[in-house]
Amino acid sequence: MGVYRYLLNIAYIGKQFRGAQRQVKRGTTRVDDPSTIQGRIEIALNKLNPINDPIVYMSSRTDSGVHALNSTCHVDLYRENGMIYDPCSVTICLNKYFGKEDVPIRILRTRIVPESFNSRHNAISRTYLYRLMIAKANKLNVAPNLNYIPIEELNRCLFICTDTLDLNIMNEGARVLEGYHDYRTFMSKHSGHEEKITRKTIEYIKILQMPHPGYSIYSWPLVAEPEFNEYIFIDVYIKSSGFLYKQVRRTVASLVALAQGKITIRDIKLMLEVPSLHSWCPQIKTLPAHGLYLCEVEYAREDLDTFWEV
The missing domain is CATH 3.30.70.660 (Pseudouridine synthase I, catalytic domain, C-terminal subdomain)
Known part of the structure; x- marks a missing residue:
């Protein structure tokens, strides 16, 4: 099973969100959190049909109402056939979802990074x-x-x-x-x-x-x-x-x-x-x-x- 880590550059208008970081805690079953940036991106990533539950890690925990012109987050995605997700396809798919749902988040760029990379801890x-x-x-x-x-x-x-x-x-x-x-x-x-x-x-x-x-x-x-x-x-x-x-x-x-x-x-x-x-x-x-x-x-x-x- 191929494990690949993806770094997403993201922009968003924070007015309607309760902040960047997920507020609803995970239990034995998955609970969506559309009120946060992290939660919305996780919902969008499921449209790619990964075999894992995609958990997004934000580089910065912006407060409720704060905007971003270019923030980052990373996520691990597992695909059933072990192949990678083409980064361009990830960007297009997520932005298509955000546009359809009228969600003020946009993916600016998607990259594959080393498995040891952490969007928060590696930030200088x-x-x-x-x-x-x-x-x-x-x-x-x-x-x-x-x-x-x-x-x-x-x-x-x-x-x-x-x-x-x-x-x-x-x-x-x-x-x-x-x-x-x-x-x-x-x-x-x-x-x-x-x-x-x-x-x-x-x-x-x-x-x-x-x-x-x-x-x-x-x-x-x-x-x-x-x-x-x-x-x-x-x-x-x-x-x-x-x-x-x-x-x-x-x-x-x-x-x-x-x-x-x-x-x-x-x-x-x-x-x-x-x-x-x-x-x-x-x-x-x-x-x-x-x-x-x-x-x-x-x-x-x-x-x-x-x-x-x-």
């Missing part, structure tokens, strides 16, 4: 993106707390309506947060994480001001929304070998609070120098999941010693 870095959409309150002529956002950006980024956002001080805060630190303060409280190693290295934090893509709907005369050039899009990229529970969302939240003048550089330094959940500044509110995207999971070239791919 992960890069996340948090998208911010900023509107000037005085230009919109609305209250700063108005929940006003173009429909095509709904649940795709965090909308902030404000007249105060200092990108220079935001970049200064990012430089402070980079490097090797104990990030316990930036880890949200979670059962079972008390003994977790909280010293990590953030390789970089890049803050990029992006132009609005200029959707054609804004030229439609009946649309009463403001011109798209009134918005500022800010993309915050963070790369590290690994992250703590909600670390990215709390890190970006700290930078946003800094840019709005709610905290100071000294507050960020103190949260690093005194690593404790009690050091968290109460002026900072953890950002919601819908602005967060997993962009890339990186592996060493020698670990991807593939012999069949698309």
